[in-house]
Amino acid sequence: MVVVIDRALGMVFDSGIIYHFGLPFRGCFCFYKLLSYPGMTMTDTHQRFATLLDKLGEVAVKAGLNLRPGQELIISAPIEALPLVRTITKYAYQVGTTQVTPIFSDNILKKARFLYGHEAIFDYASQWFADGIAEAFQNGAARMAITGEDPSLLSDIAPERIARATKASSIANQKAMKLITSFATNWTIVAFATPEWAAKVFPDIPIDQAVENLWEAIFTASRIRGTDPIAEWKDHNAQLNKKATQLNTQRFSALHFTGPGTDMTIGLADDHFWAAGAEETQNGIICNPNIPTEEVFTTPHRLRVNGHVQSTKPLSYQGNLIDNIRVTFKDGTITEAHATKGEDALHRMIANDEGARRLGEVALVPHSSPIAQQNILFQNTLFDENAASHIALGQSYSKCMMNAEALSDKELLEKGANQSIIHVDWMIGSGEIDVDGLSQTQERQPLMRKGEWV
Amino acid sequence: MVVVIDRALGMVFDSGIIYHFGLPFRGCFCFYKLLSYPGMTMTDTHQRFATLLDKLGEVAVKAGLNLRPGQELIISAPIEALPLVRTITKYAYQVGTTQVTPIFSDNILKKARFLYGHEAIFDYASQWFADGIAEAFQNGAARMAITGEDPSLLSDIAPERIARATKASSIANQKAMKLITSFATNWTIVAFATPEWAAKVFPDIPIDQAVENLWEAIFTASRIRGTDPIAEWKDHNAQLNKKATQLNTQRFSALHFTGPGTDMTIGLADDHFWAAGAEETQNGIICNPNIPTEEVFTTPHRLRVNGHVQSTKPLSYQGNLIDNIRVTFKDGTITEAHATKGEDALHRMIANDEGARRLGEVALVPHSSPIAQQNILFQNTLFDENAASHIALGQSYSKCMMNAEALSDKELLEKGANQSIIHVDWMIGSGEIDVDGLSQTQERQPLMRKGEWV
Known part of the structure; x- marks a missing residue:
């Protein structure tokens, strides 16, 4: 019998980066290919993008969080943002974080609860996870969120269901949220141009171009184009x-x-x-909560x-x-x-x-x-x-x-x-x-x- | 200012499925494309694969876990296994789970800790997450693990570092592991053919064919090819x-x-x-811990x-x-x-x-x-x-x-x-x-x- 180990309960939560080839502007749906493909060649566009993404990751860790050695780091991100999570994780370990815990979300998984869940569940939210996060904050874990939501993901779901689920989630997360809003620890939010988001921002152009445009806008807005x-x-x-x-x-x-x-x-x-x-956080760390x-x-x-x-x-x-x-x-x-x-x-x-x-x-x-x-x-x-x-x-x-x-x-x-x-x-x-x-x-x-x- | 909400602390953990087109045998690195591509056409091969993957998901939920209405479900999976996680999540909500919490791992994130982490961190493991998982089990959450590791991911890392990290993780997870091994709740492990794994099993053939072969082997071994x-x-x-x-x-x-x-x-x-x-679990649920x-x-x-x-x-x-x-x-x-x-x-x-x-x-x-x-x-x-x-x-x-x-x-x-x-x-x-x-x-x-x- 194999017992749930390794991925299951243990080393899953050890995280980081080896290579990141970044997200190409063309064929953006396929960027996972570039992440895994041994022996791929990088075009100038890829190289330029990889450099900018790397800078965004560095800014997120060093200016956004101002991560200190010995802190844990909890990162939530859309699953599409994996290349940025890898970059951030590399910088976080280099700075001296003890453990990066990535929490990936997926639009389809998120929506499934509303599509397939029994009616009774929408007043329910997991308490164990919210409590765990709060405990981590109390013990000094830093918090990063990568935003890139499809702004209309739930637009065809009954607002009443969303309202109930949001309320249940708010109640479960009250303690963690209070620690965040009172800056008990350092936290930041940065953005990743997911195709779903880009398609909503630039609905009238091809999706690859939309993603490229959104990235250019994010890089400019996030002030990472300079040399330092x-x-x-x-x-x-x-x-x-x-x-x-x-x-x-x-x-x-x-x-x-x-x-x-x-x-x-x-x-x-x-x-x-x-x-x-x-x-400034309660323990004296200067962070930039929004980038x-x-x-x-x-x-x-x-x-x-x-x-x-x-x-x-x-x-x-x-x-x-x-x-x-x-x-x-x-x-x-x-x-x-x-x-x-x-x-x-x-x-x-x-x-x-x-x-x-x-x-x-x-x-x-x-x-x-x-x-x-x-x-x-x-x-x-x-x-x-x-x-x-x-x-x-x-x-x-x-x-x-x-x-x-x-x-x-x-x-x-x-x-x-x-x-x-x-x-x-x-x-x-x-x-x-x-x-x-x-x-x-x-x-x-x-x-x-x-x-x-x- | 934007405070960490939604993805960050709340609704991330509401999960499920809308469409799953599954993982094509050809161009396996690009299967994410198929998941997102609006208006794609499915070949017979894709369709056949999608049907088998759907069956594997159904067997995992109904025979593997025997998931009961009102149970939470925690799934850990390699990030590549997203299509199977989506299928499983759909079935889980249809059965009546209250909340699916997916925990995705990534080879590169996992390895980064060993590559970039400061020497002192390898005796450290997050306690908050392990405690949260244990609490969830005590409250009746079911547990699924999807296996698909690259068997030689850490082969070039100093064994001493791995040993220290494994020991720290084992100690942190002792309580949760005891609940699993004593069947305090229902759990199961199923497999997903990741490219990294397939490449190790079939090193001498093209990667797409290796993934296809591994999938065929998994489907046969998992006894899901029949009509019921x-x-x-x-x-x-x-x-x-x-x-x-x-x-x-x-x-x-x-x-x-x-x-x-x-x-x-x-x-x-x-x-x-x-x-x-x-x-049989302590609360009388018959599950199949290994598929x-x-x-x-x-x-x-x-x-x-x-x-x-x-x-x-x-x-x-x-x-x-x-x-x-x-x-x-x-x-x-x-x-x-x-x-x-x-x-x-x-x-x-x-x-x-x-x-x-x-x-x-x-x-x-x-x-x-x-x-x-x-x-x-x-x-x-x-x-x-x-x-x-x-x-x-x-x-x-x-x-x-x-x-x-x-x-x-x-x-x-x-x-x-x-x-x-x-x-x-x-x-x-x-x-x-x-x-x-x-x-x-x-x-x-x-x-x-x-x-x-x-």
């Missing part, structure tokens, strides 16, 4: 940090957005805090938003595109909401709970950011929220409140920090938007003109 | 069980093997128990093996092939060990500990078994041990002792059940081997003649 991307990330962080520090010093009581279709005053929460770029990141963001006051605002990019929400959103706020809550496309989805979204009609985040992004300049709707928040100034309906971030760790949920609410089961970002910035800061005494100071920092 | 493989597995189990029951009734005190180069008497442990085929399985096996007495024996197939051990093993036993322990190839590896193996020179298992397999008839050296114990009668040096199975759960390790040892950190099976059966059973009073009863049951 690690140093460039340091500079970029310094600039973002300078901007956040200015805003924290100025302590505006409100922001005023004006532009085509937009005239809105967003009161800021009492003791709001502007965050940007790198974060890319261009935003400087804080917490609106849940009761002090007034006026009307118009979206400047479509919003991809649960497989639906919601376009030309026009919303009116009074005393923090939405009183009217329209969209030329997907208005039903918009109404469903803001009906989730009372907090879903109020703002949980406001973020400023200059129109000249490398992501905005690409003028692509990525249908992935990691990119789209860094392409334009934006607001988010729903839950606020405790890290965007001063001394949040010492405050109860009730105290945070009283200071104006919104609470909700949703957090949905949508874009309101463009090259035509002006933003002013308003002081406690209603003195007005220009912050952005035509989408650029003053 | 689930029923066939039931029959097969009944036959194996009948044979084991006969042997348990006869209660031989020893077996006597004779044939070319072999004349060996294997005393059986006091209160030895013959096992075969399906097993395929052909053996009827029990525990030798660690002090009562005498004579000499010659291997009938090469042994693949830690990346080395050991051929033409000739070993002499006296009072249970090896006094002389030779091999025409890999003798050093053989000597290293039996030097692991005192128990490594003694037998922990003896198994009878008829030469007419569908695996033996294929005459392939799979270099994978799941297959090779079912191709011929065999013995194993090292650790014994508690399930092959009566009432083992009530006995201490010391009591088991006193009854003759061997203990060791190794358990290495090697083949001593062929069409030229006779086996007799010897009663307490040395009465001789023929069990096998020319490799076949009498």
Whole structure:
């Protein structure tokens, strides 16, 4: 009899890289071939791509995580992202990680639960895995997520099933999520251009070209094209940090957005805090939780938003595109909401709970950011929220409140920090938007003109 | 900021299948293409393969695991086995599993730890994951492992590093492993023909043909070619069980093997128990832990093996092939060990500990078994041990002792059940081997003649 060993319970979880030939732009569906093929020849395109992918992996480990020797590393990734996981794993072991645990997901496996699962299972989520992850974080494991989802994977699944499964998963993962959002350990998210994602971003061109285009956009946005991307990330962080520090010093009581279709005053929460770029973990590691990141963001006051605002990019929400959103706020809550496309989805979204009609985040992004300049709707928040100034309906971030760790949920609410089961970002910035800061005494100071920092 | 959600901590672990086009025999490196390609056409070969793979998945879920509604399922698999994982996941959800958690491994990730890891890490293993798995088993999760390793993946890594990592992993996984070996839950192992494995089994033919040949061998060995493989597995189990029951009734005190180069008497442990085929878990589920399985096996007495024996197939051990093993036993322990190839590896193996020179298992397999008839050296114990009668040096199975759960390790040892950190099976059966059973009073009863049951 053979007992479950090796792969089964043990050495599966020892991981890394030998060769990576990378993902060719042509024949992208077949890139696994290139990974395994002995004696293959690499074209210049492959070589150039392999170099860029290697840089992205290095930036993810060294600037994104700032991985320390002796830390474990947990990486989740779409199965298509194997070449990047291999690169990251190589760098992680070179830095001195003790063990890389890769967690691969597959669209078809993910969807199967909804297609074939018995009705009773959607309120169930594995607790053992969530608890294990939380334990790993408590023991100092670093966390990397590679994003590359098909944005409309579940668009034909009953929303009610998805909602139940999401809720069950949220509850199971509460502890782990709290450790992440409170930066108990270092974590980061980077992107991988899967064919399924690329096809949604560039629906009108051949898939190979779509994947190539998406990769070029990711490489540019992730600031890895220079000769020393690690140093460039340091500079970029310094600039973002300078901007956040200015805003924290100025302590505006409100922001005023004006532009085509937009005239809105967003009161800021009492003791709001502007965050940007790198974060320091509780044990003193400086990490970049999002690659890319261009935003400087804080917490609106849940009761002090007034006026009307118009979206400047479509919003991809649960497989639906919601376009030309026009919303009116009074005393923090939405009183009217329209969209030329997907208005039903918009109404469903803001009906989730009372907090879903109020703002949980406001973020400023200059129109000249490398992501905005690409003028692509990525249908992935990691990119789209860094392409334009934006607001988010729903839950606020405790890290965007001063001394949040010492405050109860009730105290945070009283200071104006919104609470909700949703957090949905949508874009309101463009090259035509002006933003002013308003002081406690209603003195007005220009912050952005035509989408650029003053 | 985007916080690690969805893929990261939550819905990753919801899994399943939409379409599976299976793995084509030609262009096997590119089978991922077939999985993703919209509008592809399937050839007859693809269709035939897809049907067989689907049957293997169904047998794995229904005969291998006998999965019950409400059970979670944890599947570990080489990343290349994605098509089979998808099929299995579909059947698992249809049966009523609550959640399938796939754990994919990758050769290059696995090897990277040894290539790039700092020297200090090889005594370290993740405890959180092992504990999580154990917790899942305790809560009734079923366990499937898909085997398809490259048998010589780590052959160029320093054996000392592998030994340290294996030991650390064994210690971390002790609890989970004990739950598996004591059948606290239902589990099974099935095979997937990865290109790396196929290339080792059929080194002299083109890789596509090697993969095709290996698949044909797996399908035959796994008994899934008939119209109702689930029923066939039931029959097969009944036959194996009948044979084991006969042997348990006869209660031989020893077996006597004779044939070319072999004349060996294997005393059986006091209160030895013959096992075969399906097993009943502690909570009453009948599962087939190994697909395929052909053996009827029990525990030798660690002090009562005498004579000499010659291997009938090469042994693949830690990346080395050991051929033409000739070993002499006296009072249970090896006094002389030779091999025409890999003798050093053989000597290293039996030097692991005192128990490594003694037998922990003896198994009878008829030469007419569908695996033996294929005459392939799979270099994978799941297959090779079912191709011929065999013995194993090292650790014994508690399930092959009566009432083992009530006995201490010391009591088991006193009854003759061997203990060791190794358990290495090697083949001593062929069409030229006779086996007799010897009663307490040395009465001789023929069990096998020319490799076949009498």
